[in-house]
Amino acid sequence: MLRPDLAPAFNGARVLITGGLGFIGSNLARELVESGARVMLVDSLIDEYGGNLFNIAGIEEAVTVNISDVRDEHSLRYLVREQDFVFNLAGQTSHIDSMVAPYNDLEINCRSQLSILEACRHQNPDVRIVFASTRQIYGRPRQLPVTEDHPIHPVDVNGINKTAGEWYHLLYGDVYGIRVTVLRLTNTYGPRMRVRDARQTFLGYWLRLILSGEHLDVFGDGRQRRDFNYVDDAVSAFLLAATRDEAVGQVYNLGDANPISLTDLAQLVVELNGSGKWQLVPFPADRKSIDIGDYWADFSKIERELGWRPQVELRDGLAETLHFYREHGARSYWDASG
């Protein structure tokens, strides 16, 4: 257990995790199982997304897996009933894919969010919801670090749709009294992230490349600085947010106080791996037009109000993650949907 003080809140509780076979969802599920929660995972296992059955290896018997798509509003109407908590993490996360297939992104990141909220409103209005939003909605930062008050100015279809999805949650809180908290995640990394390609996180793809003996490509001049949260820290934030009354109706940034440039990150990955190479390459045009440049979050609001701050240093988290993929990568992640 990361946060022993939180376990009692979930002991015996009924918890639904959308995107539950995905990266953050499955790590969250592990914590909840340890806390004694009755966990149901909803996931569609779409090939290009983060869901992977291996993500729940070892806890298969302790959770209920319901393979269904959050776009299926009828299933959702049933599944949200009698849940104490909904961790709403299902989403299309690829910025590039959102530009190529904007309707698909809209169906998942807008329409499905509405249907989850409608289901909760009609079937289970007392449920506690934590929604996974994203730093992407801020677009290119006007000032750093980025606070929750920073203007919302998404630079891709995914960012626009995630904004709508977030705002539906806040609206259903304001108008219908549903107890909702929004977390705006920055780059999250760790065991069980999708590493097959750069759809979910470029860092995951880097780890797979370096473990496969391939070069890492760093786009542009590599000086873009970003902040990273280890998945256990992100999971702690979800659990904390779900249990605190003062978090209802609130939006919180997650983030890290030590942003790192992409070249330094590539160098660190090479160093931790013990071998490997990285190189600067020009930005592909489709990525350049939606790149947000430097980004790191001001997470002082959640630190002040809920006492959250990241515990895992990037170096330690990356070492742990490399270790995980060295052990499981080729068999369970290289080609699997996760």
Added chain:
Amino acid sequence: MLRPDLAPAFNGARVLITGGLGFIGSNLARELVESGARVMLVDSLIDEYGGNLFNIAGIEEAVTVNISDVRDEHSLRYLVREQDFVFNLAGQTSHIDSMVAPYNDLEINCRSQLSILEACRHQNPDVRIVFASTRQIYGRPRQLPVTEDHPIHPVDVNGINKTAGEWYHLLYGDVYGIRVTVLRLTNTYGPRMRVRDARQTFLGYWLRLILSGEHLDVFGDGRQRRDFNYVDDAVSAFLLAATRDEAVGQVYNLGDANPISLTDLAQLVVELNGSGKWQLVPFPADRKSIDIGDYWADFSKIERELGWRPQVELRDGLAETLHFYREHGARSYWDASG
């Protein structure tokens, strides 16, 4: 012609107006026909929306009417071809309806906007688009008058979806170079608005009530102040925006420098009608939760950059509108879809 200097830009031009049988769309069509444009109107004539065939009485022979729904992406792919201008006005505009039927609002105000933009991107990337956005996206004003930099904070599903629709337009401008201008409209009134109920504008419904000898209900204490644009002024802004290169990629508020309280407005309507009564009534709960309170826009940006400002005084515009509905209301608007 309202603006004789604009006519040459449209003479012989091919123009598509979505929502073209609606209130603003049909008034815009009249101007464009006078300018010598070849005008196609796309409208679905959905009962609850603003489309009404009577709105084009007198210009039926001068325009092409294509009855179709903007949700029909296949039709749109064809219809946008070879157009010089698209005035994109189709929308679900009822705030209350958006809460009762949120998917419907999403399909029209989000998904259809994406499909119009995708159609333009693939079929006609050189088209010039002006999109009708709304003050609703600002939510409850933090300061007055509201500038374009005011935070976006919609308070209903309609506001969230209109925000997404607006942002898709700006994004397709940024990423694909489509020449787009966004106008954020305030309350617009005038001949051809929907008066059958308060779905589109409460003021239209008031006019119908007073002309039918019924009382006007003013919600709350009636002190909420709002600004109003006569439809001819709004039409001028659309025409102006479409013709000016410096408007590409820009967002402009429309508005009026003389906001009026709802009680004063009710009194003015009664006075101009020569008879009638209004009364204060408590806010219905469903309206109170999404009411935005006082609102008036700062329209100095469009005044400074494009030279637009409203020309028609509220008293004159209202008198004109009352005259229109006294003549045509009972036969063509009371029960017709408009």
